[in-house]
Amino acid sequence: LALVCPFDRVFSILGRINRVIWIFLLLIAALLYFAIRYIRKTTKSKERMESELSIASEIQNEMLAKNFPQAGPVDLYAMLQPARETGGDLYDFYVKEDRVYISVGDVSGKGVPAALFMAITRSVVRFITGLGLGPERIVTRINRTFCASNTSSMFVTLFVATIDLKTLEMEFCNAGHNPIVILEPGRPARFLHAKTNIAAGLMEDFGYQGETLTLSRGTSLLLYTDGVTEAENIEHEQYGEQRLLDFCNKISSGMTAKEVVTELHQSVRDFADIAPQNDDITILYVKL
Numbered sequence: 001l002a003l004v005c006p007f008d009r010v011f012s013i014l015g016r017i018n019r020v021i022w023i024f025l026l027l028i029a030a031l032l033y034f035a036i037r038y039i040r041k042t043t044k045s046k047e048r049m050e051s052e053l054s055i056a057s058e059i060q061n062e063m064l065a066k067n068f069p070q071a072g073p074v075d076l077y078a079m080l081q082p083a084r085e086t087g088g089d090l091y092d093f094y095v096k097e098d099r100v101y102i103s104v105g106d107v108s109g110k111g112v113p114a115a116l117f118m119a120i121t122r123s124v125v126r127f128i129t130g131l132g133l134g135p136e137r138i139v140t141r142i143n144r145t146f147c148a149s150n151t152s153s154m155f156v157t158l159f160v161a162t163i164d165l166k167t168l169e170m171e172f173c174n175a176g177h178n179p180i181v182i183l184e185p186g187r188p189a190r191f192l193h194a195k196t197n198i199a200a201g202l203m204e205d206f207g208y209q210g211e212t213l214t215l216s217r218g219t220s221l222l223l224y225t226d227g228v229t230e231a232e233n234i235e236h237e238q239y240g241e242q243r244l245l246d247f248c249n250k251i252s253s254g255m256t257a258k259e260v261v262t263e264l265h266q267s268v269r270d271f272a273d274i275a276p277q278n279d280d281i282t283i284l285y286v287k288l
Helices: 007-063 111-129 135-148 240-249 257-272
Strands: 075-081 089-096 099-107 156-164 169-175 181-183 211-214 220-224 281-287
Touching (some): 075 089, 089 281, 099 220, 099 281, 111 135, 181 240, 240 257, 257 281
Antiparallel strands (some): 099 156, 169 211, 181 220
16 A cells, blocks of 8 residues: 655645744844844943932032031031932031031932932022021021922922020921920930921911020930831831930930931831831931
8 A cells, every 4th residue: 555645745834834933033033133232222221320320319419518517516417318329308507607507308209300309409408598597587488489480399398497506595497397306414305396387398478487495505406307217127117206216315425426327327227127218318416
């Protein structure tokens, strides 16, 4: 018994299969080619963006005051640790004619928009405080400046204070910011609960209220942003205000402002452990 079949009829199917395979391989090769080009382009774009963010971070860092007074009537130190490459927190200070000006702020939002608004806020704060105004008028002018051209609807919480180093009289205004901590000799640390004011940039005609407090010699002030008290660990538990007070109550009188700021930052990092930093952290400490 014999079965006879033409050669072309047997191998025509294999020919079609070969053509399909070659077409498939050519498509795969084309996809790989365009994928490699896209990856290279994306990588270059990402590297360029990371480079620009790094430069922006350096510029932002350079804007912050760094000439910390560590001798004479005041010992002061501050640090800012952004959660991303750039951040929305700010601090500022300077000593002029037996008066020290201090401020801490926290811009709404995160990332590049917050960083740009932070840079504007820092410049405006420095300019207006340089006019020699009191904290209430400083915050009022900052608020009007932002409300006049704030199309992005961003705002900033601020704590601004001036301290007469001779009389230790402190004038201050809290614009929606976290309450600062006062550490007086022989007394437990406590929060300074100021009059209620809204953040700057929300309502142009808001009437900000300032206050005056006479401090005693040896008093220290701790200014911070909510990146400290709202730092979370992996169980989503926050550092909180009570832990902050407990830390402050352990501060010895012989510690410098730099040591206090460094140890508080380390305390927050130890609490968070492996959990990622979810907000910018700013700490400013003043010893009188």
